[in-house]
Amino acid sequence: MAGLSEGQTPVLEIDGTLNSNDGNSRGNKGNDKAVVLVGEENSNSNIDTQNQQGGSGGGSEREMPSMHRSGSRPQLDLSKAAIQGNFEVKNPTILLPNQSDDISHLALDIGGSLIKLVYFSRHEDQSIDDKRKKTINERLGISNGNRRSYPILGGRLHFVKFETTKINECLDFIHSKQLHRGGVDSRHWNPGVQVNDNAVIKATGGGAYKFADLFKERLGVSLDKEDEMDCLVAGANFLLKAIRHEAFTHMEGQKEFVQIDTNDLFPYLLVNIGSGVSMIKVDGDGKFERVSGTNVGGGTYWGLGRLLTKCKSFDELLELSQRGDNSTIDMLVGDIYGGMDYSKIGLSASTIASSFGKTISDKKELADYRPEDISLSLLRMISYNIGQISYLNALRFGLKRIFFGGFFIRGHAYTMDTISFAVQFWSKGEAQAMFLRHEGFLGALGAFMSYEKHGLDDLMVHQLVERFPMGAPYTGGRIHGPPLGDLNEKISWMEKFVLKGTEITAPVPMAPSGTTGLGGFEVPLSKGSTLRSDASALNVGVLHLVPTLEVFPLLADPKMYEPNTIDLADHSELEYWFTVLSEHLPDLVDKAVASEGGTDDAKRRGDAFARAFSAHLARLMEEPAAYGKLGLANLLELREECLREFQFLDAYRSIKQRENEASLAVLPDLLVELDSMSKETRLLMLIEGVLAANIFDWGSRACVDLYHKGTIIEIYRMSRNKMQRPWRVDDFDAFKERMLGSGDNKPRPHKRALLFVDNSGADVVLGMLPLARELLRRGTEVVLVANSLPALNDITAMELPDIVAEAAKHCDILRRAAEAGGLLVDAMINTLDGSKENSPSVPLMVVENGCGSPCIDLRQVSSELAAAAKNADLIILEGMGRALHTNFNARFKCEALKLAMVKNQRLAEKLIKGNIYDCVCRYEPAR
Ligand SMILES: Nc1ncnc2c1ncn2[C@@H]1O[C@H](COP(=O)(O)OP(=O)(O)O)[C@@H](O)[C@H]1O
Ligand SMILES: CC(C)(COP(=O)(O)O)[C@@H](O)C(=O)NCCC(=O)O
Numbered sequence: 001m002a003g004l005s006e007g008q009t010p011v012l013e014i015d016g017t018l019n020s021n022d023g024n025s026r027g028n029k030g031n032d033k034a035v036v037l038v039g040e041e042n043s044n045s046n047i048d049t050q051n052q053q054g055g056s057g058g059g060s061e062r063e064m065p066s067m068h069r070s071g072s073r074p075q076l077d078l079s080k081a082a083i084q085g086n087f088e089v090k091n092p093t094i095l096l097p098n099q100s101d102d103i104s105h106l107a108l109d110i111g112g113s114l115i116k117l118v119y120f121s122r123h124e125d126q127s128i129d130d131k132r133k134k135t136i137n138e139r140l141g142i143s144n145g146n147r148r149s150y151p152i153l154g155g156r157l158h159f160v161k162f163e164t165t166k167i168n169e170c171l172d173f174i175h176s177k178q179l180h181r182g183g184v185d186s187r188h189w190n191p192g193v194q195v196n197d198n199a200v201i202k203a204t205g206g207g208a209y210k211f212a213d214l215f216k217e218r219l220g221v222s223l224d225k226e227d228e229m230d231c232l233v234a235g236a237n238f239l240l241k242a243i244r245h246e247a248f249t250h251m252e253g254q255k256e257f258v259q260i261d262t263n264d265l266f267p268y269l270l271v272n273i274g275s276g277v278s279m280i281k282v283d284g285d286g287k288f289e290r291v292s293g294t295n296v297g298g299g300t301y302w303g304l305g306r307l308l309t310k311c312k313s314f315d316e317l318l319e320l321s322q323r324g325d326n327s328t329i330d331m332l333v334g335d336i337y338g339g340m341d342y343s344k345i346g347l348s349a350s351t352i353a354s355s356f357g358k359t360i361s362d363k364k365e366l367a368d369y370r371p372e373d374i375s376l377s378l379l380r381m382i383s384y385n386i387g388q389i390s391y392l393n394a395l396r397f398g399l400k401r402i403f404f405g406g407f408f409i410r411g412h413a414y415t416m417d418t419i420s421f422a423v424q425f426w427s428k429g430e431a432q433a434m435f436l437r438h439e440g441f442l443g444a445l446g447a448f449m450s451y452e453k454h455g456l457d458d459l460m461v462h463q464l465v466e467r468f469p470m471g472a473p474y475t476g477g478r479i480h481g482p483p484l485g486d487l488n489e490k491i492s493w494m495e496k497f498v499l500k501g502t503e504i505t506a507p508v509p510m511a512p513s514g515t516t517g518l519g520g521f522e523v524p525l526s527k528g529s530t531l532r533s534d535a536s537a538l539n540v541g542v543l544h545l546v547p548t549l550e551v552f553p554l555l556a557d558p559k560m561y562e563p564n565t566i567d568l569a570d571h572s573e574l575e576y577w578f579t580v581l582s583e584h585l586p587d588l589v590d591k592a593v594a595s596e597g598g599t600d601d602a603k604r605r606g607d608a609f610a611r612a613f614s615a616h617l618a619r620l621m622e623e624p625a626a627y628g629k630l631g632l633a634n635l636l637e638l639r640e641e642c643l644r645e646f647q648f649l650d651a652y653r654s655i656k657q658r659e660n661e662a663s664l665a666v667l668p669d670l671l672v673e674l675d676s677m678s679k680e681t682r683l684l685m686l687i688e689g690v691l692a693a694n695i696f697d698w699g700s701r702a703c704v705d706l707y708h709k710g711t712i713i714e715i716y717r718m719s720r721n722k723m724q725r726p727w728r729v730d731d732f733d734a735f736k737e738r739m740l741g742s743g744d745n746k747p748r749p750h751k752r753a754l755l756f757v758d759n760s761g762a763d764v765v766l767g768m769l770p771l772a773r774e775l776l777r778r779g780t781e782v783v784l785v786a787n788s789l790p791a792l793n794d795i796t797a798m799e800l801p802d803i804v805a806e807a808a809k810h811c812d813i814l815r816r817a818a819e820a821g822g823l824l825v826d827a828m829i830n831t832l833d834g835s836k837e838n839s840p841s842v843p844l845m846v847v848e849n850g851c852g853s854p855c856i857d858l859r860q861v862s863s864e865l866a867a868a869a870k871n872a873d874l875i876i877l878e879g880m881g882r883a884l885h886t887n888f889n890a891r892f893k894c895e896a897l898k899l900a901m902v903k904n905q906r907l908a909e910k911l912i913k914g915n916i917y918d919c920v921c922r923y924e925p926a927r
């Protein structure tokens with residue numbers, strides 16, 4: 001084995017550049033071993049402040065073999081590969097071969113007031129020839145056979161609406177995106193298919209009849225009409241079953257998501273408040289009856305409101321109501337009873353006795369009333385009336401749950417509070433009003449699902465990932481207008497906001513608590529005077545359909561599982577993380593721009609990314625629950641998604657590569673040193689090594705500051721020196737007992753361990769790989785679980801095989817295991833010991849986890865990981881993102897070891913009542 005003393009070792013310098021240190025070699029091999037593992041004179045160094053001086057890590061004459069990791073493979077196609085599509089099928093399509101040219105990916109609901117569009121997009125599918133993927137599929141027995149008779153496709157579902165009077169804008173939109181021809185994007189994934197001018201688009205709502213000719217004339221497409229009620233019910237059932245955090249209650253300004261048990265969904269009352277109102281008793285899929293309705297609905301509010309106030313738009317009318325006082329218009333109980341309550345029948349003086357009752361006065365004309373007051377009276381009259389009729393119908397059929405949809409609601413707090421109040425008041429708390437985030441899209445979704453071959457109705461919660469919309473929604477409003485087709489348009493769109501400034505952070509209507517009182521409603525105290533912009537009011541993100549995702553099979557109780565440890569519903573928590581992420585931003589933009597060569601184009605994209613990300617953060621600060629329950633993991637993922645949106649495919653690419661190389665160079669000596677130890681000491685050294693090396697985290701501000709104080713090896717050594725047991729959470733003894741036993745008790749080795757790896761460089765190379773090797777040596781199969789897409793400096797599944805191959809050059813155990821696991825496909829690896837030994841070995845494998853974030857939501861993992869989990873009896877989760885921010889409280893069916901260094905002071909205090917750089921070694925036996 002080549003020693004470090006032989007020459008140059010690439011070292012990551014303070015400024016992050018890779019140098020060859022030839023002059024300052026630490027000399028002999030013995031010393032260098034110490035450099036790697038136990039450090040030397042610096043054992044008291046203080047991680048926070050110590051400025052490490054002097055020589056870098058050991059020198060080695062051996063040239064680092066050129067690895068060209070990032071260049072040797074095609075770039076990751078970040079929009080697809082791991083988290084979209086069906087990997088087993090090339091160019092997957094939802095279409096049966098013989099009818100692949102006549103199905104559109106657009107469905108419409110053309111109502112009396114609004115046109116709702118649901119459309120599907122799929123990114124360009126460049127199939128990557130990923131050997132790892134093929135091998136792992138064979139090894140884990142993941143077949144090509146699809147569960148369905150036709151493959152369901154992965155991609156994104158988008159939701160857009162237009163005013164029906166502006167149907168031409170809608171037609172332009174469809175045309176510009178070529179949605180009527182299967183979509184621009186779809187041409188890539190089904191290249192052989194000719195676009196068909198005789199395409200048929202599913203449509204529901206009265207406009208499907210009224211505008212059929214116009215669609216034929218303008219777009220050459222026929223509208224295939226679907227029954228409106230069928231669609232509403234299909235859409236509602238789909239949303240309630242498949243979308244997490246779809247339904248919520250809204251009482252006195254408080255929004256609370258309701259977890260619907262899909263096995264206990266029916267019966268319920270669906271109240272769709274569009275122009276008019278339909279009330280449908282739903283008993284099952286396709287089983288329903290329209291039991292009632294009312295002609296006093298959204299159209300009434302908007303129409304009457306327009307006439308009475310001269311408002312130009314629905315939003316203007318709604319906004320007016322926020323400043324209104326209805327007691328000038330409505331006749332209240334107190335007006336009739338001389339200011340008194342009518343307590344005998346439970347009516348307070350402020351209860352509305354008669355909507356618009358005061359306007360009977362012959363002394364006043366319309367102009368004498370404030371439009372604000374009129375709007376509020378009208379809104380209350382209609383909302384209250386609908387709430388009451390809904391309650392009566394629920395009562396009629398003994399239904400406890402009422403779901404309200406339709407765009408009348410428009411995510412407006414006061415409207416929802418009013419309806420909820422009515423339902424609660426009349427039912428004396430027996431019935432519950434719930435609202436849907438995709439409120440107005442029920443019909444359009446139902447129509448979309450009626451394309452038989454989409455198979456959308458087969459999708460389950462874990463196959464849908466809701467992401468923040470990345471297009472126009474943060475632009476102050478208008479979805480209509482030119483659609484943001486390509487990246488360039490998106491960038492210019494963001495650039496415009498420099499001029500518009502605050503418009504990016506769209507204000508949100510907030511109904512503070514106490515807007516409703518016993519027996520009546522008080523005047524709403526609206527926080528801002530403006531309504532949240534229409535586009536962002538949709539309260540929905542883009543739905544990513546990922547048919548290959550699965551629930552991690554080893555979760556002890558998937559229903560109870562909550563990935564996030566930190567709930568950002570606590571506003572101070574949200575504010576803290578908002579500030580942290582905002583402060584990181586300039587540095588991240590620099591890295592991202594540099595990763596793309598620092599060109600003008602990259603700078604422009606960097607600026608646009610920063611603006612888009614800030615806008616998203618601001619939006620979430622205003623309304624944290626905009627896209628469902630918000631956890632820290634979502635924010636961290638949002639950042640990665642935003643980067644990808646502006647085509648920063650791997651911002652930390654060069655940092656990762658340098659750290660990998662520097663770490664691989666010292667790995668052989670670390671292994672030699674480990675091998676010289678007793679089993680007991682070695683196990684401790686290994687766990688300590690994982691914790692110490694977890695310090696290489698470019699997502700932590702404190703750590704990044706540290707990197708300026710030394711080379712990677714110096715910092716690694718310093719980190720090791722700080723390791724002192726007991727760690728803040730220290731179950732090492734229990735883990736050791738399980739691994740090595742005591743006395744005569746010799747425990748059986750684990751069958752298969754899943755190692756969820758975290759960061760590139762020392763973290764994976766000097767921390768997790770040696771631990772993997774130890775398990776392999778004990779006869780345990782090891783599966784390294786890595787990200788599908790880059791996130792910060794996390795290692796990806798694509799990058800790992802090369803690293804393993806490099807490590808295997810110096811280690812027989814790793815080499816044989818990697819060969820057995822199909823990682824060394826070429827078998828061209830020269831081992832230093834030259835051994836040709838062919839004895840069977842337990843395999844070392846690499847699987848992707850299905851995500852592109854520093855955290856992991858185990859409800860949605862790749863099929864590879866799910867397959868690999870089947871025989872696993874040990875899970876090792878490493879790093880802050882995967883073991884602390886998420887999964888700290890997760891319980892598993894098998895043994896679990898959670899290892900992380902806490903690299904954030906606030907988290908350390910909150911989670912483990914400790915301090916930054918404290919460590920967590922939590923061992924949990926099987927459930
Ligand atoms: N931008 C808007 N323009 C017009 N009406 C709107 C708008 N936003 C919300 N609404 C409300 O939504 C109602 C239409 O709801 P929707 O569910 O789309 O029903 P429909 O299918 O009858 O058009 C309108 O009558 C109005 O009350
Ligand atoms: C993003 C991270 C979760 C990544 O940590 P890792 O999983 O690599 O240990 C972590 O860097 C983090 O929580 N950063 C918070 C920001 C800060 O402390 O500066």
Ligand SMILES: [Mn+2]
Pocket residue numbers: 697758759792793794854879881
């Ligand atoms: Mn990480």
